Amino acid sequence: MYKNKGKLLAILGFVGALALTGCAERGASNAAASNGTSGQAAKAGAAGVGEQVKYEIIGIDPGAGLMKQTAQALKDYGLTDWKLVEGSGAAMTAALDKAYKDKKPIIVTGWTPHWMFAKYELKYLQDPKGTYGKDEEIHTVTRNGLNQDAPSAYALLDRFEWTPDEMAVVMSAVTEGKKPEEAAAQWVKDNAAKVDAWVKDLAKEEGKKLKLAYVAWDSEIASTNVVKQVLEQRLGYKVDLLQVEAGPMWAGIADGSADAVVAAWLPTTHKDYADKYKGKFEDLGANLKGTKLGLVVPTYMEITSIEDLKTK
Structure with a gap:
């Protein structure tokens, strides 16, 4: 009996050992599979981005130079499967916000300064071919003859200059719910010393009318409203704002139907x-330096360059 019991125990021990070995092997297999899946996911971060975003780049208004440059980028990088989606700045940021909240991949046309870089963790895709060119500047442009017709306004426009950080204060206030004119008025009040330098020794021209044209980019909404506030509060002008696309903005300056743009x-x-x-x-020169254009993605996306969008 004891001998049979000993055999039984030996058999049970052997079966247990096999079970443990099987568990260990399955554990190792599962771990390997898990690691393999993670590795594949990491590799697919770049290779599969096209399918993840349906081969779409979310753009802005079709007349913008940024859209033209992006269309050229698709050609330069051989991105024949990709589509540039036209829309508006507001539609682009709405799509970005939705994707970002869900931690989903998205590629948008972007520019700096823009409030989205303060709200979200974003990065520009590297542009090794240089399609988007060097960093740009935002200039002040007036119609011919403004210097004679409205000398104080012309002088202010010539002096107007601020930084991306200063512009961001106004843009952020607007995105948080303030009306553009209210955000601009608050900035003018909070930066009285800077504004004093812009209007120093300039004569008031009470009631004289001016038209400022601008495109509906958050940056241009901020700068145009700040200039409007200074022209009205400090120099007595009556300013009308004309929100148009880029083409009509420049045409208005050329034909004199608009007096100036700071955009x-x-x-x-x-x-x-x-x-x-x-x-x-x-062209009165730059009123803001330190701009940038390109394709923008959330930092949680693994791709780093426009070349990563090529179909493998």
Whole structure:
């Protein structure tokens, strides 16, 4: 009996050992499978991004120079399977917000300064071919003859200059719910010393009318409203704002139906318009430096370059 019991125990021990071995092997197999899946996911981060975003790049208004550059980027990088989706700046940021909240991949056309870089963790895709060019500047452009017709306004526009950080204060206030004119008025109040320098020794021209044209980009809404506030509060002008697309904005300056813009992106974004209307406007130079254009993605996406979008 004891001998049979000993055999039984030996058999049970052997079976237990086999079970443990099987568990260990399954554990190792599962771990390997898990690691393999993670590895594949990591590799698919770049290779599968096209399918993940349906081969779409979310753009802005079709007349923008940024859209033209992006269309050229698709050609330069051989992205024949990709589509550039036209829309507006507001539609682009709405799509970005939705994707970001869900931690889903998305590729948008972006530019700096823009409030989205303060709200979300984003990055530009590297542009090794240089399609988007060097960093740009935002210029102030006036119609010919403004210097004679409204000398104080012309002088202010010539002096107007601020930084991306200062612009971001106004943009952020607007995105948080303030009306553009209210956000601009608050900035003018909080930066009285800077504004004093812009209007120093300039005569008031009470009631004289001016028209400022601008494109509906958050950056241009901010700058145009700040200039409007200073012209009205400090120099007595009556200012009308004309929100238009880029083409009509430049055409308005060229034909005199608008007096000035502080929203001219040069030398690349608005190059075609500047060339088209050469001699029909006056460029007062940069009012903001440190801009950038390109394709933008959330930092949680693994891709780093436009070249990563190529179909493998």
